């Protein structure tokens with residue numbers, strides 16, 4: 548079915564030089580990434596369309612824009628476009644942080660009004676569809692990060708107890724899953740772990756769903772904080 552709402556997406560390619568190895572990803576990978584978003588969110592009625600692409604050569608940003616760094620604030624101040632409904636995506640290398648497994652980070656809808664310029668997703672360029680990040684090159688990193696950007700928490704939030712991810716139809720999970728384990732069940736009751744959920748940490752090929760409860764939550768978050776009605 549046709550998406551009711553289309554989110555404008557601004558892609559900001561940060562590279563250390565003009566080569567692909569230096570992070571200067573081609574337009575073809577960006578359009579494949581938009582297609583993956585539309586596929587993964589399609590059943591919710593949320594669509595995405597490329598509104599613009601910028602390219603910046605800056606070796607410092609490329610390697611050092613980690614979460615909460617002042618450098619990422621500087622970068623976003625110069626590049627961010629659009630209002631509360633616009634998804635800005637910055638592709639970088641993360642330098643040493645990538646050794647800790649960092650694929651991306653995102654801001655939440657509820658943070659938009661207090662900090663509009665920081666709003667958006669920063670992700671590893673190698674995690675775009677067709678990139679070199681083994682196990683993570685089908686485009687699900689942006690599906691996952693956009694999940695935070697629309698207001699979802701991780702499925703393993705809060706472990707086996709408490710309010711968890713604030714969604715009632717995602718079974719509780721003690722910790723994040725890696726790879727694509729069979730029959731993983733880390734909390735008694737509630738069913739097996741939601742390893743196929745986009746908001747776990749499984750490999751891209753293992754991820755395939757948002758639950759109805761997650762869609763209800765992000766529809767509400769988008770309406771409240773981003774002025775988007777699905």
Ligand code: ARG
Pocket residue numbers: 648649650651652653682683687688689691692747748749750751754
């Ligand atoms: N670790 C990242 C985060 O916490 C993203 C995980 C994405 N997973 C994937 N299979 N691409 O936001």
Ligand code: ZN
Pocket residue numbers: 691692695701
């Ligand atoms: Zn996450």
Ligand code: CA
Pocket residue numbers: 718719732733734735736737738739740
């Ligand atoms: Ca269980």
